[in-house]
Amino acid sequence: MKDVAALAGVSLKTVSRVINGEASVNADLRTRVEAAAEQLRYLPNLGATALRRRDGRSMTLGALVEDLSNPFFALVMRHFEDTVFDKGYSMIATSLEEQAELEHQVTTQMVRHRVDGMFIAPCSTDQSYLAREVAAGVAMVFVDRPPINLDADVVVSDNRRATRNAVKHLTDRGHTRIAYLGNMETIWTARERRSGYDAAMLEAGCPIDDSIIVMNIRSEEQARVVAHDMLGADEPPTAFFASQNLLTIGVVKALKELGLEHHVALVGYDDFTLADLLSPGISVVAQDAPTIGHTVAELLIGRIEGDVSPSKFIEVPTTFIARGSGEILA
Amino acid sequence: MKDVAALAGVSLKTVSRVINGEASVNADLRTRVEAAAEQLRYLPNLGATALRRRDGRSMTLGALVEDLSNPFFALVMRHFEDTVFDKGYSMIATSLEEQAELEHQVTTQMVRHRVDGMFIAPCSTDQSYLAREVAAGVAMVFVDRPPINLDADVVVSDNRRATRNAVKHLTDRGHTRIAYLGNMETIWTARERRSGYDAAMLEAGCPIDDSIIVMNIRSEEQARVVAHDMLGADEPPTAFFASQNLLTIGVVKALKELGLEHHVALVGYDDFTLADLLSPGISVVAQDAPTIGHTVAELLIGRIEGDVSPSKFIEVPTTFIARGSGEILA
DNA sequence: CTGAAAGCGCTTACAG
DNA sequence: CTGAAAGCGCTTACAG
Numbered sequence: 001m002k003d004v005a006a007l008a009g010v011s012l013k014t015v016s017r018v019i020n021g022e023a024s025v026n027a028d029l030r031t032r033v034e035a036a037a038e039q040l041r042y043l044p045n046l047g048a049t050a051l052r053r054r055d056g057r058s059m060t061l062g063a064l065v066e067d068l069s070n071p072f073f074a075l076v077m078r079h080f081e082d083t084v085f086d087k088g089y090s091m092i093a094t095s096l097e098e099q100a101e102l103e104h105q106v107t108t109q110m111v112r113h114r115v116d117g118m119f120i121a122p123c124s125t126d127q128s129y130l131a132r133e134v135a136a137g138v139a140m141v142f143v144d145r146p147p148i149n150l151d152a153d154v155v156v157s158d159n160r161r162a163t164r165n166a167v168k169h170l171t172d173r174g175h176t177r178i179a180y181l182g183n184m185e186t187i188w189t190a191r192e193r194r195s196g197y198d199a200a201m202l203e204a205g206c207p208i209d210d211s212i213i214v215m216n217i218r219s220e221e222q223a224r225v226v227a228h229d230m231l232g233a234d235e236p237p238t239a240f241f242a243s244q245n246l247l248t249i250g251v252v253k254a255l256k257e258l259g260l261e262h263h264v265a266l267v268g269y270d271d272f273t274l275a276d277l278l279s280p281g282i283s284v285v286a287q288d289a290p291t292i293g294h295t296v297a298e299l300l301i302g303r304i305e306g307d308v309s310p311s312k313f314i315e316v317p318t319t320f321i322a323r324g325s326g327e328i329l330a
Numbered sequence: 331m332k333d334v335a336a337l338a339g340v341s342l343k344t345v346s347r348v349i350n351g352e353a354s355v356n357a358d359l360r361t362r363v364e365a366a367a368e369q370l371r372y373l374p375n376l377g378a379t380a381l382r383r384r385d386g387r388s389m390t391l392g393a394l395v396e397d398l399s400n401p402f403f404a405l406v407m408r409h410f411e412d413t414v415f416d417k418g419y420s421m422i423a424t425s426l427e428e429q430a431e432l433e434h435q436v437t438t439q440m441v442r443h444r445v446d447g448m449f450i451a452p453c454s455t456d457q458s459y460l461a462r463e464v465a466a467g468v469a470m471v472f473v474d475r476p477p478i479n480l481d482a483d484v485v486v487s488d489n490r491r492a493t494r495n496a497v498k499h500l501t502d503r504g505h506t507r508i509a510y511l512g513n514m515e516t517i518w519t520a521r522e523r524r525s526g527y528d529a530a531m532l533e534a535g536c537p538i539d540d541s542i543i544v545m546n547i548r549s550e551e552q553a554r555v556v557a558h559d560m561l562g563a564d565e566p567p568t569a570f571f572a573s574q575n576l577l578t579i580g581v582v583k584a585l586k587e588l589g590l591e592h593h594v595a596l597v598g599y600d601d602f603t604l605a606d607l608l609s610p611g612i613s614v615v616a617q618d619a620p621t622i623g624h625t626v627a628e629l630l631i632g633r634i635e636g637d638v639s640p641s642k643f644i645e646v647p648t649t650f651i652a653r654g655s656g657e658i659l660a
Numbered sequence: 661c662t663g664a665a666a667g668c669g670c671t672t673a674c675a676g
Numbered sequence: 677c678t679g680a681a682a683g684c685g686c687t688t689a690c691a692g
Contacts, residue, residue: 001685011663016687024661041462046442047377047388048685051668058377060422060443068411068423069404078399078425085424090443092390093398093423094415095408109420112376113390132371252607274604277582331669341679346671354677378669381684 001042008036019044050114061300062110062118063093064103065143072245072270072289073121076143079293080119087301089116098184100124111138117300119143125186127152139303141296145188146313153299155292155314159189159269162285162318163196163241164203166267169283169320170239171204174330175265179212179230179237181223181247190215193243193269212237223250224257231258238330239265245272248282265328276323283326286319331372338366349374380444391630392440392448393423394433395473402575402600402619403451406473409623410449417631419446428514430454441468447630449473455516457482469633471626475518476643483629485622485644489519489599492615492648493526493571494533496597499613499650500569501534504660505595509542509560509567511553511577520545523573523599542567553580554587561588568660569595575602578612595658606653613656616649 005015010029017025018033025033036042050058061084065073081091092113094106103124110118117139120127127142128149134140141153170178180197183190194215201208211233214226223242227250230237242248248268255261262280271286295314335345340359347355348363355363366372380388391414395403411421422443424436433454440448447469450457457472458479464470471483500508510527513520524545531538541563544556553572557580560567572578578598585591592610601616625644 012686013663013688014661017662020687026661029662043438043441045381045444045685047380047444048668049687050377051375051381051670052685052687053668054688056668063423067408068398069401069408071399071401071404074399074401074404077423078397081398081423081425090422090424090439092420093393093407093411094420095411108373112373113420114375114377249604249607256607272603274579274602274608277579277586278604278607279609342670343672343679344677347678350671356677359678375669378684379671381686382669382671383684384672386684 001044003040004033004036004042007040008032056114057116057304058114059089060113060115061089061091062106062113062115062120063091064096064106064110064118064120064122065093066098066121066123067095068093069095071272072287073144075289076293076296079290080297081293083294083297084301089301096121096123098123098187104129107133116304117141119296119300120147121145122147123187139300141300141303143292143296151311153303153312153314155295155299155316156189157287157292157318158315159192160196160199162320163193163243163269164200165196166269166285166320166326167197167200167241168204169322169326170241170265170267171200171206173239173265173327175239176204176206176330177209177212177235177237178206178239178241179227180214180241180243181217181226181251182213182215182243183217183247185215190243197241217247217250220246220250220253223247224253225250227251227254228257231255231260231264237264239328240267242266242268244268245270248272248284252278252282261325263328265326265330267326271321275321278325280325280328281323283320283322283324286321288316288318292316331374333370334363334366334372337370338362386444387446387634388444389419390443390445391419391421392436392443392445392450393421394426394436394440394448394450394452395423396428396451396453397425398423399425401602402617403474405619406623406626409620410627411623413624413627414631419631426451426453428453428517434459437463446634447471449626449630450477451475452477453517469630471630471633473622473626481641483633483642483644485625485629485646486519487617487622487648488645489522490526490529492650493523493573493599494530495526496599496615496650496656497527497530497571498534499652499656500571500595500597501530501536503569503595503657505569506534506536506660507539507542507565507567508536508569508571509557510544510571510573511547511556511581512543512545512573513547513577515545520573527571547577547580550576550580550583553577554583555580557581557584558587561585561590561594567594569658570597572596572598574598575600578602578614582608582612591655593658595656595660597656601651605651608655610655610658611653613650613652613654616651618646618648622646 096102119141121144127147146154268284271284275282449471451474457477476484598614601614605612
């Protein structure tokens with residue numbers, strides 16, 4: 001900036017005014033400064049700007065998700081990025097890998113970078129430690145799962161209702177013995193979805209049988225084994241609900257191994273590529289990642305720009321996609 | 331930092347020394363400073379640090395990829411992040427969407443943030459505009475595709491050889507009429523893969539017939555239509571090579587529609603989820619995204635830390651995975 | 661409308 | 677081993 005001022009023969013302050021698009025600059029000086037900036041390929045140092053500005057904006061936002069390569073979060077980030085890039089923000093992206101300690105480390109790192117805000121898919125069981133940062137003015141929006149012991153905006157899918165509807169879809173087709181495969185109960189969505197299952201089963205007057213309900217499944221392979229075992233037991237289920245992507249695929253594999261894919265119904269939570277190409281196609285509850293990403297971005301930017309209204313809890317609707325596997329009758 | 335100094339009753343410089351782990355600090359002062367920092371939850375401002383440090387490190391790296399939600403790039407980023415996070419770097423991630431103009435905008439934004447380095451999957455046809463930044467000391471590594479008119483490190487898959495081997499896999503099984511579906515020729519990998527196909531066909535003495543070679547396919551749907559048309563023509567191909575993920579899936583759909591999936595061979599470049607669950611399973615050339623991500627990270631950090639050896643061109647080996655579709659005989 | 665001085669939060673270069 | 681002063685690249689607050 002110093003060099004630009006020297007080349008244009010004006011003061012630092014005038015360059016600063018031109019760069020920041022302040023109106024009150026003589027047109028002649030303005031063009032001189034612009035020419036000098038162009039010639040020197042001057043690009044302002046955002047770090048220095050943030051340091052001195054009254055509002056201290058770093059124009060940087062943090063994205064803390066379970067895993068960058070998880071298709072759902074990748075889409076959320078992609079659409080979040082779309083929205084914020086146009087407003088001049090950059091996004092620091094990080095994976096938490098469901099490790100509570102990493103959540104602490106990464107939020108700390110974000111504070112060191114003085115991000116203006118962050119969105120978090122939390123994995124630890126207590127976010128009260130972030131209250132200090134919120135008070136210090138770091139905007140926070142929680143996505144996919146609400147924070148615990150912290151008041152902040154939340155954007156989630158309608159896990160409970162979507163699951164209830166999906167299970168009702170099965171009971172409506174005559175199923176009464178519906179197996180439930182769930183992921184880690186430490187994750188809020190896992191508990192929400194499970195409660196949706198319980199509600200639908202009760203409503204349909206179906207027994208809730210713990211022998212065909214397995215929670216805390218961590219991998220596709222584990223899901224495959226669980227499903228395989230259930231199908232080989234005395235009273236096998238006539239339908240499955242899998243509460244997540246990988247678990248659904250595990251069930252698909254188990255059914256294929258046993259040649260039962262056209263005889264046992266299956267609905268999964270979360271859509272996945274090629275679900276339509278399998279035979280039968282897999283019926284799923286599809287989350288609206290693009291809307292979630294945009295909503296998170298709008299909320300976060302609103303907060304950064306001074307919105308002080310009470311915290312919002314936004315449920316983004318899901319869609320049930322019937323492709324065949326969920327329409328197999330009991 | 332000022333507050334920490336005041337609370338500990340020492341000078342700013344002493345706090346700075348403790349925070350930066352310099353050895354020459356009295357143990358007593360050190361513990362006092364540490365206690366004060368802890369009490370005030372002091373976290374250094376990385377922006378201010380970067381501004382004043384001799385080496386000016388921002389501890390921020392840029393990741394410029396085609397699309398954050400592209401599974402290949404998502405995995406590359408994920409493993410890149412793994413490596414660099416441990417060394418204290420954060421990653422600003424952005425999608426370029428194959429828009430040359432966005433590439434300019436985003437690299438400019440990265441310079442504004444004074445990133446220490448960036449890795450780029452370039453989409454424009456000329457990167458000479460980045461020479462200035464490289465000269466100014468911004469480390470750059472190109473991934474998936476080499477830069478044009480710029481000297482920099484490159485990490486790519488062995489596109490040409492992998493494709494040649496994959497097509498040879500088909501000619502070895504008696505195929506002589508092998509269709510080729512390629513993506514945008516503006517992308518280097520598309521041209522490399524295509525040349526691998528030509529080489530394999532020549533080596534096997536098969537004619538290269540332009541009527542079953544289609545380049546510049548942009549979508550799954552377009553690939554499906556192209557494959558469908560070819561299969562309905564007078565001399566349909568007995569095998570397909572699809573140069574990318576989405577194109578492979580398009581071909582799978584076309585084959586299914588015509589009930590030919592067990593009669594026409596198919597090999598795709600890029601692995602994809604569930605390729606093993608289809609029937610037949612889809613044989614593919616699998617890229618090693620984790621290794622690519624780690625390699626890019628190591629190279630970039632090496633450059634930032636002062637490695638001035640000549641630019642490297644690293645080819646990361648791919649793997650051929652036979653699952654059935656590529657083993658159908660002519 | 662324009663500019664000289666002060667200062668954001670840090671580290672450097674130099675004294676003691 | 678410790679600290680007071682200067683300065684990184686900007687913007688603020690104030691003069692003119």
